[in-house]
Amino acid sequence: MAEDDDKTPARVTITDYAQSHFRYFRTAEGTVYAQRNGHPVARPMRSQGTTGSHRQELIVGMYRDGVGVFNGTALKEALDLIEALALYEETHAVNIRVAPGFDGATWLDLGRDDGQSVRIHPTGWDILTPDPREVCWRRTQLTGELPLPAKDTGGKGIDLLMRLCNFATAETECLAIAWLIGCLGPSVPVPAPFLTGPQGAGKSTAGRMLLRIIEGMSGDLRRAPKDEGDLLAAVAAGWITALDNLSHMTPDLSDAMCCIVTGAESVKRALFSDGDVFRLGYRRPLLLTGIDVGVIRPDLAERLLPLRLERPRIRRTEAELWAEFAEVLPVILGSLLDMTVKVRAMDVETPTDLRMADFAHLCAQLDAAAGLGALPAYRASLDDLNDDVIEGDLLAQTVLKHAESIEPGAEQRMTSTQWLHCLSRLHSGEELRPLPKGWPTTGKVLSDRLKRLQPTLAARGVLIDNGRTSEGRYLEMTRPAGPPPPEPQRAF
Template sequence: MSEDEKHPAREVITDYAQQHFRYFRTTEGTVYAQHNGHPVARPIRSQGTTGSHRQELMVGLYNDGHGVFNGTALKEALDLIEALALSRDVQPTHIRVAPGLDGATWLDLGRDDGQSVRIHPTGWDITVPDPREVSWRRTQLTGELPLPAKDTNGKGIDLLLRLCNFAGAESECLAIAWLIGCLEPSVPVPAPFLTGPQGAGKSTGGRMLVRIIEGMTGDLRRAPKDEENLITAVAAGWVTALDNLSHLTPDLSDAMCCIVTGGENVKRALFTDGDVVRARYRRPLLLTGIDVGVIRPDLAERLLPLRLVRPRVRRTEAELWAEYEEILPVVLGSLLDLTVKVRASEADIPTDLRMADFAHLCAQLDTATGLGALAAYRASLDDLNDDVIEGDLLAQTVLKHAAGLDAGAEVRMASAEWLHCLTGLYSGEDYRPLPKGWPTTGKVLSDRLKRLQPTLAARGVLIDWGRTRTARYIEMTRPPAQPPDQDQQETAF
């Protein structure tokens, strides 16, 4: 177009855009566009490979006979639209799952027609959500799910478990509980850690669980080498699955804790001096591996070990995945049926577990099905506590010292005195050398004990901190043994 036509072209584009698209902004200030009546939203500044708003605007103008416009006219029009949208409604965007009205939640099927699953207190149905209720954001990681089957009578769950190599009923019911938790946007769920011997099908089992939520294009990936790349990958999808882990660095362990229970990443916006970009995230996480070495206590409380065994009969990949793809609509339909049933069940909230929301979900699952998921969850946490203790010589030394105390005894000492006491207990009479990473100061010891506090409490050793008028102290208590709770006795296997 000529220079004289730039202003009219900008007006044509702006008028067309406001007639055919709805514009809104998020709390972070990003402006999104939705085609009228369609729930999928695209950021107007994105040049993404999943289709940008600029591209759909150009195609719409061309198809409706308005012609082809140059980049300058489009830029000026989008600049004006963005400025106008900053004073309009604020609405969040969601990936894969979203809260709805009247206690409902939504599951994005990733379809071009926008059809989604609405899970409500009385059932579930397939429909196109009102864009003002739900705005879907899609990326290259958003795969398409099949239309879930109705009236499955729960057979999809049995079909899924038949393909997986879980070692027992405990791992099976915890896997089901995790899948139900993935459909609830407001409930943080622990990260399943699929473990087992070589050849147990850990990666295959992980893919099967992920693809129920993410579709057949969902897959496992290697853990990124730095936290920024991990957070970028997490923010672009719903379920993040990391395969074949053999070692967890402290930074990766901390990042996983934030992913499971929620966090925020802030970085400088491109081509700016002072502006920042905020990325909030809390996502379901899945891990596979034979052994990751020492597990830190804070991550252990956020893990869900699922044990697998080697299958007796091997099948080809093509045969296995062809069957899986065929049964996926039935599996998804059965999972949705069970989700509705579980949400309608009433159960007490366990108040002694870190992931109380997931523990409550397990209790609801037990009420609905009688599977014993809560007892299995408690047993899995006990196993993880054992793993933490076996990998931490300081924890072992503290428990050894506590074993020499009388029930109900309390011991108070300064952190430096505790360091001297525990170091002497570890070294013994033969003065064996201290291991790498052993605390070197009272402050380091105090910090390590704070991290180990929940693990030690689960083994009957309470650690607390206080101060007198002159100094601070660390108190170790070995409370009297309590009789097992009656409710736990009734739900135990």
């Protein structure tokens, strides 16, 4: 009986083992993670996954070290105590695939079991195992393994990649390179490349190749989810979200994509609770493929990067194509890392007239490093997207038509209701054509639509502003005096 009293409780044995072999911490959102000593990969305490959960990791470790096998009650009591203690520790961020490091460096997770990763620093890049207190990797079932990148490639990996893809022009190729470099930066919002072209141009294949350079050979495209919740779940589980064969884009999906590209936070009620909430902050690279998605909303157009492909003259089998890609992937990745180091070393001015200023700055750096003309190509792509927005929006067309009657340098001010009557009469014309479906029905709706169209109309020399006087609110339309801004040089 005395021996039983002196026996150490199982929960204490488990707790002592866990705290001596793992580091426990919490994120700023309050999620507790476990990290094996000396290893950069962290696992969430509450993970109940069938593979890779911390609970399984702890059970296997104690069994292999001869500590013993314990029942579920003892494990639960020990893990509950450890999780409670971790809430008093300092916070630490966890990252998927890319992460900021010390001294201006960034890291790329290769997805390897040994934790080896790529450290990209101002003087080059190296393959190292990061200090767990510098980088904590979060892995999911979408985290594929990348090969060790090749050194001293001489830049030939970029040429190998472009030979495998069917990009229509050299300008399109340099935009694809700029996007890949942007994906290696954890703090650089990048526009979403939209791979388009005729049927049979290899859009899905090229999309998979761009994706697998960053996400490994297990990365793949997926169909657009039915609702925002499913989309956010996919976004949270990986670094690049790639949607294939888009043929239609609902307003909700368009808004969700805007949030993914530039960043947002989703707050939901925590499971099995009445008052607790679960926070999910996200900003991820996004990739799309499709022939035509119909009308593009102006706010999404500013966040897209159209990459046009052409049909190949010589067809190859899937097996041959992917065997060659897997063989040259280490060289492609090595060349991309070399180019990333050169680009980041360039000191250039940031263009201040573009919505995605960080990506525009990256394009300017790429031009300084390699002279590829990425920034003019990016400007031209945005100009093409503005044309697409105007062609698909009758209200924008009507506003531009009305603006032709305004003298340069003059302004016209009316209430939103007066503007609605004016534009409606102009659209109907002398034939009294019926107003189309979706035409604004109230002044408030018109005002909201014009706010969305502001960047598109400004690119065509028409400024829309709003304000308030003692008589009420007004909308003002202006055509700036002087010559219009020069048209960007079209790259394709």
